[in-house]
Amino acid sequence: MTATINDAAAQASWPLVEAACRTAGLDPAGAEPVRIADHAIWAIPGEVVVRVTRPGRRAAAHDELRTARWLADHGVLAVHPALDTAVDLPQDRAATFWRRLPNHTVGHHEDVARLLRQLHHLPVPAHLAPLDDPARKARVRLEAVQHNGVVSEADMGWLVAYADDLADAWHTLAPGRAPAPLHGDAWAGNVARTSDGRAFLLDLDSAAVGPPEWDLTSTAVKVTTTATIAMPEYERFVAAYGGYDVRTYGGFEVMRGIRELRMVTYAIQTATDHPHTVPEARHRVACLRGFNGPRPWTWTAVPHPPGSPGPIV
Incomplete structure (x- = not known):
């Protein structure tokens, strides 16, 4: 992890990312947070993205890999696994590994x-x-x-x-x-x-x-x-x-x-x-609750915190 990341949520997810990478035989040195929201997503060298779930989402992570392979078999463009299996983590969490997409918006x-x-x-x-x-x-x-x-x-x-x-x-x-x-x-x-x-x-x-x-x-x-x-x-x-x-x-x-x-x-x-x-x-x-009048309401994207790696919505 780079020493400049000062977002608390990113820092909290780092030990899980590091443990998952070691278990999978990958080197996490130089990892950078991509998005810290419902899940913690980090990029590691080698064009791989690591996705760590929130607690209680282990089964969903394993199913996500099956879904990605199924979509590929049917010609639907989607993220593609870099590793075929997930790494199980404490608190019924899991980490999955994905091929990094080309530059995109x-x-x-x-x-x-x-x-x-x-x-x-x-x-x-x-x-x-x-x-x-x-x-x-x-x-x-x-x-x-x-x-x-x-x-x-x-x-x-x-x-x-x-x-x-x-x-x-x-x-x-x-x-x-x-x-x-x-x-x-x-x-x-x-x-x-x-x-x-x-x-x-x-x-x-x-x-x-x-x-x-x-x-x-x-x-x-x-x-x-x-x-x-x-x-x-x-x-x-x-x-x-x-x-x-x-x-x-x-x-x-x-x-x-x-x-x-x-x-x-x-x-x-x-x-x-x-x-x-x-x-x-x-x-x-x-x-x-109906306190701000009828729809449509003015909602803004939840802003990214100062010093974080990027938007969280």
């Missing part, structure tokens, strides 16, 4: 749509589990941060109850499109666009089988909730997917609610390690 929304259209038409593989409760991720985060002081006890109680209501609503969703393979967290930040115009899917650990509408909702909320993309751009997304606008789906409000809640709980989780993000987390909670 965040994907376009149309890239997301094209990749999802391709993914949703693939046969369902045996290793993917059903998407049974996407609100669970928010509840897990709330349980982990309930005493961190970022939001009030009243807000926390409301958020937990709201998560439970959304979980119940998920199981009574209106009929939609046929179940398909899902990315599970499909948005432009999880797509990399290289200089030659190719687009690659990233972060495959949420892959599952379920309603295709779930993957499409992440981009739709950028119009309906946060107003971070303009309507013409969203219309190009819809066209690139094949003309289907998820906002017309009868279960969209439930899916939108779950996505919003996950965005809010991500901000609360981030504020635990980066206190300067507390105002944004509290602002999002107030919006969700």
